[in-house]
Amino acid sequence: MDTTQYLDVFIDESNEHIEVLYKKLLELEKSPSEKAIIEEIFRAAHTLKGMSATMGYNDLATLTHTLENVFDAIRYDRIQVQSEMIDLLVDTVDHLNTMVEDIASGGTGSLDVTGVARKLEMIEKGNSLPEASNEKVVEADSTNLSNVFTDLDEFELSILNESKERGFENYEITVTLREDCLLKGARVFMVFEVLEQLGEVIKSEPSVNDLEEENFENTFSVILVSSQDQNEIAAKIKKVSEIEEVKVNHFSVSKYRESIENEASSNPIEETTVSIVEAKEEKKTKEQETTKSTNNKTIRVNIEKLDVLMNLFEELIIDRGRLDQISLDLQNADLKETVERMARISSDLQNIILTMRMVPIDTVFSRFPRMVRKLARDLNKQVDIEIVGADTELDRTVIDEIGDPIVHLLRNAIDHGVETPEERKRKGKPEKGTIELKAYHSGNHVFIEISDDGAGINKEKVLQKAIKNGILNERDVESLTDQQVYELILESGFSTADKISDISGRGVGLDVVKNTIESLGGSISIDSELNKGSVFSIQLPLTLTIISVLLVELNKEKYAIPLSSIIETAIISKDQILSAHHKKVIDFRGKVVPLVDLKDIFGVDSEDSDDEYTSIVIVKKGEKMAALVVDSFIGQQEIVLKSLGSYLNNAFAISGATILGDGEVALIIDSNAIIK
Template identity: 65%
Template sequence: MDTSQYLDVFIDESTEHVEDLYNYLLELEKNPTETNLIEEIFRAAHTLKGMSATMGFQDVANLTHKLENVFDGIRYERIKIDATIMDVIFQAVDNLNAMIEDIAAGGDGKGDVSTIVANLEKIENGEVVTKENDAAATVEGTVETDTTTSNLDEFELSILEESRDRGFHNYEVTVQLREDCLLKGARVFMVFEVLEKLGEVIKSTPPVTDLEEENFDYSFTVLFVSQSSKEEIQKSIEKVSEIEHVTINLFSVEAYKQQLIDQEEQSSVLTFEEKKEKTEDKSDKAPKAKSKKPTSKTIRVNIERLDILMNLFEELVIDRGRLEQIASELNNNDLQETVERMTRVSGDLQNIILTMRMVPIDQVFNRFPRMIRQLARDLQKEVDIEIIGAETELDRTVIDEIGDPLVHLIRNAIDHGIETPDVRKQKGKPTQGTIKLQAYHSGNHVFIEISDDGAGINKEKVLKKALENGVITESTANNLTNQQIYELIMESGFSTADSVSDISGRGVGLDVVKNTIESLGGNITINAEENQGSIFSVQLPLTLSIMSVLLVELSDETYAIPLSSIIETAIIQKSQIMHAHNKKVIDFRGNIVPLTFLNEVFETEQTIADQDYISVVIVRKGDKMTALVVDSFIGQQEVVLKSLGNYLSNTFAISGATILGDGQVALIIDSNVLVK
């Protein structure tokens, strides 16, 4: 039987079942006697086994069958769950996930899972699983795990891309120690010391902890970012004694990306749920058990079709604006009534299309619990995660971009924020730390907050490091508010970590987070209290395609300012302008707000020189404000954001353009970069 026509459906449903397995296992770890969870896991494994056997992916079916046997033993109390058993089960699901990703990438889903199968059989037979057998098997068809580049996540790739764009070189450095080397850990430390003087270490294989404990043979590999040449790096490393040879190669992000095809991009489908009961399948698939979530039928739509639909509607919005202007100029009642009705109908259509593109942020959040579990174990910390508002929806384009910054913020919270159990006990805190991930709507924005009850942020340490790195001067440091001090950690190259680790402390990261969020039209703020915890708050627009703007005039040209960043518009007398720190400022409701003359920013002719009054638009970024000086206000309008293309991608203070009703092109001002 030809099953190729069902491959996309198999990949999508298998991915959902694996995701369910991860979530159920995380819950089971907290409540090992919860019979409902055990039943759900057993049924998910049974369904996945049947699907993969039908499609001919025998290795997936075999591994799932062993997993099913273990949970059959657990539900009939022949097997008692402990930490070692949970580790083996998680590794089994990791292997299943890797095999399904391989199938999605065009592979055959085969893998050498003999080790994990042997461990599952030992559990099934009541034997003890030792640490030697506790390693996950490598899946054939995926990238090999004996190099640094095998397990790079998307955020680490974005760091490498950012470094490359800033003129740095990305290197893969492999160091081979001599076999008569006695103090391998000391040699590794000396090599890292050399590298840190020349650049930043992004990743190491084996991990830093294994290198420090000498849990490796005689070679190790690091991904390294530097402006130095290969020859300079090689000579510096070779000065360390007991080194056999050093191999340095340029690391290509593009070449690496070609090897990895993201699971979500491969499926290229979006699921729309209709609240209908799913009929029981009488085939090999077992019926779904009763659960808290209602079952649903799904319609899978290729995301490219939604993008095309959105582009066509954007053209309709432009033509709608043109019709509104023509109707206003002709002053024909019938035409105006028709255009008004068209405006209402197209507004409803716009809401439906935008809703279709909305996906719950749970698609991003659902990978964090297992990531936190693994990081906490690696760092020997106890960490729980609390997720609130996972059903909050965002435009798919925003969802695609926000995952990696959130990953880094959570890593940062675990590594820098949450203390070890001993330290927490000394401080009178529970030994288990908590990371709270919360999402909610507010107006036309979505807010995502990552908070922890850890060590908070040491202001003195941040200030000291900022002064050492030349990020601020002594005079500036004395005038900073607490929040401004906290936000220094998002400056480029800033890190307060005492040592480089695989998780954070490289000085490359939070600045990329900030840049990514601001490129989406959002912003990030930080609040913290030492020994109480910290809160990173991310504000994002609901959608990036259609926005409400204020049209303003500047030297006979029309510009657009997004309403989301505007606090107020005002007309003020020139006599109200004051001077502070060699800048022109105004008093806005008790706050000193600097003036930004847009004619100077965009180098246009000044037309307000002889006027007694000036028009200003007060805009905000976080808790900072500025007043943009314009010639006049035109009015509010809904516009379509259009990219300026590759040739004009770096235009200062311009985020894009739009086409107005009269066919004129108006540039959209990026007010974020104008707020100092």
């Protein structure tokens, strides 16, 4: 059976089941007797095993089957969950994850898992409680020969005769699956794997192809040549879950010949064959009806196709702007009406496409609990992680980039923030620290907060380090707010750690985090209280490709300022411009705000003007503000953000460019860089 066409679906669904296993194992550690969690882990392992077996990834199927057996024993109370078991179970899922990653990269998913599997089997057998399973093994003697096999040829019969002469036993084995068994083909695969380890399968009924295609009811039979004991064969087959009954009979060639001769005269085979065909046709019809009535209304789409769709739509946005400009120039009523209708439709289309690109941030958050657990154990600390708002959605391009910064901040919180249990006890805190990872929407932004109840940031230590590194001088210290002091740790090469570790920082500091977030059009702020904890807050745009901007003009050149960074626009008289420390400033609502002439920043020629008024745009980055001087405001517009490419990526205060409706190119101003 060719399964290559299902490979992408298999990888996606396997990753989903592995995430469930990770998540639920961590929950199980906190609530070891919670049956709902145990059932969910069992179902995830069971489904993953069936999928792996169907796709032919034997190592993956075998290990998952062993994991499934452990949880089958747990859910039937044959063994109890112990805290020391969780480490091994998490390691097992790590092995599964490694195999799936290997398959995704074009490998075979092969891995030596005998050590882990052996330990899992020890856990499964480690309890002396009697088994409470629904599986039954019925051992019959050789007189109960069934009429399942009616078409053994002379070659097969000669093999069975010869094996008997050489001291082997011939067995007829009939296996009945449970009525509620899912993926029967996978279950058959598991049974055949066991049989191949025990001996040689000579014949199966139904045929192997029918078994693979699940063209059978709940029962199948095989003839096996083996040197193993009848009871041992039955016991090993029994280990495969979802089996209702196993019958192991000795198979006699002479009695088989007698049976065939006795039945030849009455010829019941034709009637039996007809009934089987009718049953199959009836079952096929029912399955088709069920499929029609329960058709899934979701599909999986390759992300590259969404990227192509987005690029095409970006071109449409540019052409929409061009048509809008032409309709204004021509003042044609029909054209204007058509353009307005096109604008409405394209706006709706834009919302749909952007929604399709939105991904729950849980795809990033879900891997952090196991990372936090492992790091805490490595550092001999006790840390709980609480995740809030995991269903918050963010553009896929942002999702792809935000994982590493959050990992760095979490490592920093565990290593530098949360104290050891002994130290926390001395401070009157609970021995177990808590890290909260929170995501929420606010306006056109997503906020991600990483907070801990640890030691906080030592302000004096930060200032001393900043002065020592030459970032500050002692005169600047008094003018800094607490938050500005805390944000000094984001500077390149800044670290207050007495000892550099490989857990966080690594002597590099958090400047990498800051640069990555700012490259996404976001910002990071820090708040802290000594011995109470710290909060790192990340602000990110919902989407990166289509943004709303204010178009401004500088000596007939057009520039775009993202609306997300604008507080307001104003027109001020030149009398309101003041001077402080040899720099131009204005008084904005009681705050002194520096005045920045964009013409000076971008080297635009300045013409002498007698105008008494100046147009300004107030922009903000964290607590800092600046007033940008422009010649005039053109208006608000949605534009497509285009990269400047590798040759111009170092242009100061320019984050990209866009093509306007009249065909002109407008540069997009990075106000964060100007404020900095």
